[in-house]
Amino acid sequence: MQLCQEFKLTLLALLSVAFLLCGPNVSSGDTLSKLNSSEVDFWAFIRKFQREYEDSEEFERRYFYFQNATKRHVSLNSFSSELQSAQYGINQFSDLSQEEFRDVYLRAVFHRAPPFSGLTAPKLPAKLDWRDKAVVAPVQDQGACGSCWAFSVVGAIQSVRAIGGSQLVQLSVQQLIDCSFQNAGCSGGSPSSALRWLEQTRLKLATQSEYPYQAATGICRFFSPSHGVVAVRNFTAHDFSGQEEAMMAELLQRGPLVAVVDAVSWQDYLGGIIQHHCSSHYSNHAVLVVGYDTTGNIPYWIVQNSWGTTWGNQGYVYIKMGGNICGIADSVAAVFL
Known part of the structure; x- marks a missing residue:
């Protein structure tokens, strides 16, 4: 056959x-x-x-x-003049039109965040990668479902919980898709709205194994209030544009951060450090910032995506630090448990 x-x-x-x-x-x-x-x-x-x-x-x-x-x-x-520059070519999205790609994969809703007004960042390490601490779960694949907003939020929650001393456990993205009524499931959503809903309801997320991902919007499964692993106590969301050093400090102090970015050009991304081809004015995709590296010629953010490990740098994208490339600093959320 x-x-x-x-x-x-x-x-x-x-x-x-x-x-x-x-x-x-x-x-x-x-x-x-x-x-x-x-x-x-x-x-x-x-x-x-x-x-x-x-x-x-x-x-x-x-x-x-x-x-x-x-x-x-x-x-x-044609813009890739340095060895570490981003490369673009054939990947799993190459048979989609640009409109199809946006309609399916770029479904995050951007909410403007207030400018960060905290203290000047202390002396920071030249490199930080929360993966080295074994507190970042493996890259997931959202499939043909506009659920990036849920993956980024759940990714931050499970990492912050692990940084606090608990075993790293993958939590249910599907639960957030099905139950966060302020969002639209696979049709898109806002990380800030999801975090606000989790904070207000004090819902404890179940594990991924007991509420597995379906890549489709389903009917919310209700559990007893005591059931589940962890609830969100609070969160912050700030605009760090022009203050990426302060964002570095936030990443160090709070753990992996949720960011909403412009990812239109990511349809063709293969790897390397993105320095061009994306704007800070059209944020449309939610990701998880897990680290940074300033030791090379081009300092960059280390960002986990939710398009599987065959995309980009084994599921990750590197974005040049400084200049708010791809709007990486426009709306950045930190989670408190």
Whole structure:
């Protein structure tokens, strides 16, 4: 059955691409040359990411988006002049249009936070990575569900709990998706609204194993008030733009931080340190800031994403410190348990 499916898709691929590329004035040599580059790359993509398209119409549409992606990569990589610079190329999102990518994966709601007005940061270590303390859970994959807001919040809660001396336990993202009525589940949500709801209800999050992730919005499962692992006592949310050194101190003192960023260009991200191609004006995606590194030529934030380990730097993205790149400092929340 599998061989039959592969043969069918291979034939469909070749016929569809031939239809797309061949014209009355195109020689067989020209067609073969194109098939040996763009089409072969697309077929490799299909095999790597186990895509199955329903018909030739969908194949042609996905192939068109794939071609557009490869053109974007040339433009995006033209800014990468240093060895550590971000690289852009083919990943699991390369057969999506930019509109589809935004509609599915960039569903965080941005709430403006007040400017940070705390004390001047003390002398800080040159490098901090909370993963080294074994208090950061593995990278998760939200799938085709706009639940980044829930993953970032739960990630911060379970890390802060572990920093306090408890064993690191993965908590239920699905519980927050289903029960935080102020948000819209897989259709999007605000980390600040989720934290405010957790603070007000004093809901104790269950473990991931007893309330597993479904990548879909479900009916809230209610437990007794005493059931669960931990509740949120309080949280803060601040704008650290122009004050990223203070944000470094906040990360050191409070543990991993929730940030809402502009991730439009992340559709094509492969790895390295992002220095361009994202704005501080259109925040749309929630992530977890787990560290920073100022020891190299380009200081950067270490950020855990929720798109699986095949994306970026094994599920992480590095963002240049200073200049509020991608709006990394616009809305940053710290959790208190």
